[in-house]
Amino acid sequence: MIYLLLCVWFGLATGLVGRIRGSSFFIWLVIGAVVPVIGLVMALLFRSDKDEVRRQCPTCGNLIKLHDQMCMRCGTDLDFPDFAVEAESAAAQR
Numbered sequence: 001m002i003y004l005l006l007c008v009w010f011g012l013a014t015g016l017v018g019r020i021r022g023s024s025f026f027i028w029l030v031i032g033a034v035v036p037v038i039g040l041v042m043a044l045l046f047r048s049d050k051d052e053v054r055r056q057c058p059t060c061g062n063l064i065k066l067h068d069q070m071c072m073r074c075g076t077d078l079d080f081p082d083f084a085v086e087a088e089s090a091a092a093q094r
């Protein structure tokens, strides 16, 4: 019974952390409830997509994640770029 309460509590805490990080509250709630302590740690370490550094596709100008190997819009194969575009979260802070 105490374990069940612990799962619910950790589920809610993990869900809230996930929500703050710009992810789904419900997904993190489930993760936190299934693997209580580990789930919370995962949510705390989880990097939001919005914190990812981006770059611009040289062919179509689409903004994509820095680590992407291929442009999702035009399919151009990409080398590692000379410069990167700041993360979405950093741009939003101005």
Ligand SMILES: [Zn+2]
Residues within 6 Å of the ligand: 057, 058, 059, 060, 061, 062, 071, 072, 073, 074, 075, 076
């Ligand atoms: Zn492209």
